[in-house]
Amino acid sequence: MRVFGVIYFCLSLFAAPGFVCAQEVEPTEVDEVIVEVRRSGAPTWEVTRGGSTLLLVGTIQALPKSLEWRADALERAAERADRVLYSHIANVSPADILRLIWRSGTLTRMPRGKTSADYLSPEWNQRLVALDALTRDDLTRQSFFLTRTELLFGITKLNRDQGASVEDAVRRAARRGRTPSQRVSEVRGDEIIDALLTLSPESWVTCIQLGIVAAEAGEAGMLERAAAWRRFDVPAVMESPLEIAMTECWPWGDPEWGALLRSQWLASAESALAQDGTTLAVAPLRVLAEPGGLLDTLKARGFEIVGPGWKR
Numbered sequence: 608m609r610v611f612g613v614i615y616f617c618l619s620l621f622a623a624p625g626f627v628c629a630q631e632v633e634p635t636e637v638d639e640v641i642v643e644v645r646r647s648g649a650p651t652w653e654v655t656r657g658g659s660t661l662l663l664v665g666t667i668q669a670l671p672k673s674l675e676w677r678a679d680a681l682e683r684a685a686e687r688a689d690r691v692l693y694s695h696i697a698n699v700s701p702a703d704i705l706r707l708i709w710r711s712g713t714l715t716r717m718p719r720g721k722t723s724a725d726y727l728s729p730e731w732n733q734r735l736v737a738l739d740a741l742t743r744d745d746l747t748r749q750s751f752f753l754t755r756t757e758l759l760f761g762i763t764k765l766n767r768d769q770g771a772s773v774e775d776a777v778r779r780a781a782r783r784g785r786t787p788s789q790r791v792s793e794v795r796g797d798e799i800i801d802a803l804l805t806l807s808p809e810s811w812v813t814c815i816q817l818g819i820v821a822a823e824a825g826e827a828g829m830l831e832r833a834a835a836w837r838r839f840d841v842p843a844v845m846e847s848p849l850e851i852a853m854t855e856c857w858p859w860g861d862p863e864w865g866a867l868l869r870s871q872w873l874a875s876a877e878s879a880l881a882q883d884g885t886t887l888a889v890a891p892l893r894v895l896a897e898p899g900g901l902l903d904t905l906k907a908r909g910f911e912i913v914g915p916g917w918k919r
Contacts, residue, residue, distance in 0.1 A: 640885050643684035648676035649773055650839050650892065652914030654876075654905055658883040661876060662688070663901070663914075665892035666773040667836050667844060668853070669765045674833050678776040685777045686784030689884035692791065692875055693774060694891060695868060699796030706800060713804055714752050723747040723754070726808050727815065734819050738762060741822070751811035752803065755856055758818030763829045763849060774889045792871045802864065806857065814860065817852035824848045839915040841896050854893045869894060872901055880910070 644651045644662050654661040662684070670676070685691055707714075717723070723746065724732045732747070735754075739746050741762050746754050760766045781788045821828060828848055835843035844850055858864035872894050879886035895901045896917035906912055 640684045640687045640887070643680045643687070644887070646677055647681035647684070648837055649681060650836065650841055650915050652895070652902060652912055652917075654880065654910050654912050656880050656910060659880045660885045661879045662885065662887045663876075663895055664773060664777075664887065664889050665836075665841070665895045666694075666889055667832065667850070667892050669769050669829075670772060670836075671830060671833055672769065673830075674837055676837055678773075681773065681776050682780035682783075685780035685786060685887055687885075688786055688887040690879070690882075690886050691777060691781045691786050691788040692879060692886055692888040692890075693778070693788065694790070694889065694894075695792050695794055695871070696790050697796055697799055698793045699799070703796035703800060706797075710800070710804055713750075715750050717748055717750055717808065721808070723751075723815075726751070726812055731816055731819065734823070735815070738819065738822050751808050751815050752806070755811065755814055755818050758815070758822040759849065759852055759856070762822040762825065764826045765829050765849065777887065777889050791875045792868075802858070802861070811857075814852065814856035817848070817855050821848040821852040836892070841892065841915055841917045842919050844892060845896055845917075850893065854897065859893065869900070873904060876901060876905065 641653055641660070641662065644664060647664075650665040652663045652665075654663065664681070717725075723735055727735065735746050738758070742757050744753070744757055746757065778788070780786070824831075824847075832844055832847040832849050835841075835847065845854075854860060858868065872890060876888065879888065890901070893900070898918070902912060902917050
């Protein structure tokens with residue numbers, strides 16, 4: 608079960624054919640799509656250039672069932688858009704899974720004879736030990752890769768009692784309405800595995816420290832983050848311990864992987880704005896609203912952006 612948990616986590620690290628020709632769209636139809644997206648309750652930004660409109664819907668991972676938002680409005684918008692753009696997806700083959708199982712020890716255990724105390728300061732290690740009571744795992748002896756997962760997804764209950772995700776709602780509607788759709792990019796499974804297998808315990812230290820802070824905030828911190836997302840308080844989401852940790856941990860916090868994923872989103876946004884019609888893009892909020900992120904970049908390039916404030 609531990610091995611398959613690792614496989615699932617690898618697949619979930621990335622929130623997951625080309626655009627087709629645009630159709631002629633009347634301005635009233637564009638307005639209707641924009642209105643429906645805003646009614647959904649998801650933070651959305653409208654970027655325009657000439658006859659092109661890009662609707663950026665900012666998502667966060669795992670919305671609780673108790674959070675009220677209008678998936679039906681977003682679905683109607685997806686059906687009326689000219690095209691839909693989703694985030695990355697990991698393309699993992701059976702050979703990749705077999706290799707992951709074969710090398711699972713590297714991903715699940717500390718190097719021989721080592722514990723978390725060999726990499727964390729006494730203060731941070733003591734805080735990690737204090738969290739042991741909230742999980743059945745031994746956080747001091749398992750790999751930092753698994754500890755990161757337990758801190759962010761287990762103790763905070765991020766992946767428990769989930770409601771429908773924004774991307775799932777859009778994908779259902781796009782299939783129903785036969786709206787042309789594509790991913791920003793596919794990431795090869797062997798590249799993911801290679802990256803994870805070569806990460807040293809030292810490279811996870813900052814991630815673990817931020818994960819400890821997020822875990823100490825617990826389920827309440829997770830719910831506060833979701834509530835801030837629902838009321839369009841984007842700075843509050845970005846400042847939450849959970850979002851900070853997820854932004855700084857692999858892959859988004861990795862200099863090479865993070866730069867690659869963000870550059871692919873920018874290239875896709877520019878491509879969408881070069882076409883007539885309306886593109887509905889479902890993007891991780893951190894990609895959009897972080898300092899120097901997609902919204903900052905598009906604004907600096909002179910695009911008109913309408914939507915909630917994304918920084919203090």
